[in-house]
Amino acid sequence: MRDEEIKKIAQEVAKILKEERKFKMPGDSVNIGTAGKVFRNPLVNSQQNQKQKNDICEENTCGPNCKSCSPQGKFSASEVKQMGADRISFCNPGSDCSQFASMIDHTLLKANATQEEIGKLCQEARQYNFASVCVNPAYVSLASRLLKGSNVKVCTVIGFPLGSTTPTVKAIEARDAIAAGADEIDMVINIGALKSGNDQLVLEDIKAVREATRGKILKVIIETAYLTRDEKIRACKMSKEAGADFVKTSTGFGPHGATVEDVKLMREVVGPDMGVKASGGIRDSKTASEMVKAGATRLGTSASVAIVTGKDAGGGKY
Numbered sequence: 001m002r003d004e005e006i007k008k009i010a011q012e013v014a015k016i017l018k019e020e021r022k023f024k025m026p027g028d029s030v031n032i033g034t035a036g037k038v039f040r041n042p043l044v045n046s047q048q049n050q051k052q053k054n055d056i057c058e059e060n061t062c063g064p065n066c067k068s069c070s071p072q073g074k075f076s077a078s079e080v081k082q083m084g085a086d087r088i089s090f091c092n093p094g095s096d097c098s099q100f101a102s103m104i105d106h107t108l109l110k111a112n113a114t115q116e117e118i119g120k121l122c123q124e125a126r127q128y129n130f131a132s133v134c135v136n137p138a139y140v141s142l143a144s145r146l147l148k149g150s151n152v153k154v155c156t157v158i159g160f161p162l163g164s165t166t167p168t169v170k171a172i173e174a175r176d177a178i179a180a181g182a183d184e185i186d187m188v189i190n191i192g193a194l195k196s197g198n199d200q201l202v203l204e205d206i207k208a209v210r211e212a213t214r215g216k217i218l219k220v221i222i223e224t225a226y227l228t229r230d231e232k233i234r235a236c237k238m239s240k241e242a243g244a245d246f247v248k249t250s251t252g253f254g255p256h257g258a259t260v261e262d263v264k265l266m267r268e269v270v271g272p273d274m275g276v277k278a279s280g281g282i283r284d285s286k287t288a289s290e291m292v293k294a295g296a297t298r299l300g301t302s303a304s305v306a307i308v309t310g311k312d313a314g315g316g317k318y
Helices: 001-022 045-055 069-076 075-080 115-127 135-148 169-178 189-196 199-212 229-242 260-270 287-294 304-308
Strands: 029-032 036-040 104-108 130-135 152-160 182-186 217-221 244-248 275-281 298-301
Touching: 001 036, 036 069, 036 275, 045 169, 075 189, 104 199, 104 275, 104 304, 115 130, 115 135, 130 182, 130 189, 135 152, 135 169, 152 229, 169 182, 182 199, 189 199, 189 229, 189 287, 199 229, 199 275, 217 275, 229 260, 244 298, 260 275, 260 287, 287 304, 298 304
Parallel strands: 104 130, 104 298, 130 152, 152 182, 182 217, 217 244, 244 275, 275 298
Antiparallel strands: 029 036
């Protein structure tokens, strides 16, 4: 079916909806998105939507005068993209939300994480409207159930934290995670192969996971703490060649996490159209701000709540 036919059908659907007023509410209108999807407006501030928001958090105040949301309406989608943002949303903040919330992957990857801790992680992600929760594969199904109906994505890690499994194993692990409900995949490259100069194996490794994750966000962890400048550049170039969506600094299990210098280098190598995720050692809003200024479009941290509330979470790798 051609684009013109799809658009024509969508216009007819919109016309019917307007005439029959099936979705009509005070102040609502029906619009057609660029892909032919029919939307009801306003997306925020309607009585029904406001009631749903208030049921979630009594402090929510999102509306046309929202200081966090209204500036977005001044820019087109292409302008927002040119600014370097890979994701934008109408946040529905409580009093403690910050500019960083929608950029954060709220993370809990420690080996002894309990179900109760995962539950708390998901609750916090809903409250602060984080981009995602990042959990180990065994907790993907649980997190997916707990976050159902929210805007928070479920992210998991593959080949974690060493990256030394084979491309086949990583691809199978990725498919299994997606079947369990994962929306985003953070894979660790074969670090040893990179340092051995076996770039072909590294590229095949990333491509195998990319093929297994079509339609989902793929982030490639290059573990900068182990790499020379040349190795970081090669890893970023191969990630881009393989079609990954992001390059990511660290697992949080290496000698150190993200640095401003590494984020700047990664942004320089991948250019403006690919995401850069800074992770490891980001424990306060000052560090988060430095990473964003250096070119990061996503932050991975377990200190997410401290960051959005302007506190210092103290020591910690992730």
